[in-house]
Amino acid sequence: MILYVAILETTDSKKDDEILDVHKAYLQKLIDEGKIFAKGPFTDHSGGLVIYKADSYEEAKRMAENDPAILEKSRKLTLKEWRSNIE
Numbered sequence: 001m002i003l004y005v006a007i008l009e010t011t012d013s014k015k016d017d018e019i020l021d022v023h024k025a026y027l028q029k030l031i032d033e034g035k036i037f038a039k040g041p042f043t044d045h046s047g048g049l050v051i052y053k054a055d056s057y058e059e060a061k062r063m064a065e066n067d068p069a070i071l072e073k074s075r076k077l078t079l080k081e082w083r084s085n086i087e
Helices: 013-032 057-065
Strands: 002-010 036-041 047-054 075-082
Touching: 002 057, 013 036, 047 057, 047 075, 057 075
Parallel strands: none
Antiparallel strands: 002 047, 002 075, 036 047
8 A cells, every 4th residue: 555645735725724624524524434644734824644555556646636635726736755764
């Protein structure tokens, strides 16, 4: 399994506040499925980070792009493959 980091930069704070509960519910569903390694907001309130566990970039991209924050365009997505050096 490969890890992918999604940086979700807030672009529309008002809309982001409106969809926050749906965004959190979406991520919780993926946590329950074992598809998220870590997640959380940036302390400067500029957005957040999700580390997906996926078999391919395409799978991670599909999960990230189906996040309500991306679908509703309240956040901008940057997705990168990531390797942890901690074993």
